[in-house]
Amino acid sequence: MFHDPFGDFMFSFGPIFIGIIFIIVIGTFLFALTNGLKEWRRNEQSPQLSVPAIVKTKRTNVSRHTHHHDSHHSHSTSTTYYATFEFESGDRLELKLTGAEYGQLAEGDYGILTFQGTRYLGFKRSV
The missing domain is CATH 2.40.50.660 (OB fold (Dihydrolipoamide Acetyltransferase, E2P))
Structure with a gap:
């Protein structure tokens, strides 16, 4: 029976890599949303x-x-x-x-x- 160490690596690393990308995308979205809300709040609190x-x-x-x-x-x-x-x-x-x-x-x-x-x-x- 042939053992493929590269295949084992891809099966173990693939889900981790996809998870990291997912966290980065969600983190970027939350960061942009937070900054937008902070600016909106600052503007609301500023005098006209x-x-x-x-x-x-x-x-x-x-x-x-x-x-x-x-x-x-x-x-x-x-x-x-x-x-x-x-x-x-x-x-x-x-x-x-x-x-x-x-x-x-x-x-x-x-x-x-x-x-x-x-x-x-x-x-x-x-x-």
Whole structure:
């Protein structure tokens, strides 16, 4: 009878390896969820402020995603929009915006920025 030490190793190590990958995936998900909840809570506890500000810069971050389903591959992209606002004190704050909000701002716009923690609530341009 032939004894395959490699086969024995794979049968004993395979379930352990799959378990480790499962723990890493679940751990990453829980870490992201916890961080998101912490930020949401911080924002909820922060005061809502409306202060004069200038739109200093705008930027986008485009992410490409590959999806595998059976033998088909599809690609999609998502865009995250950001604007940096500068206050009269010289301090700056970068906030995430929706595409519609981003499209209504231009660098150099001056107005009243309303925000709560890291949450953008609006910008009313002064004329």
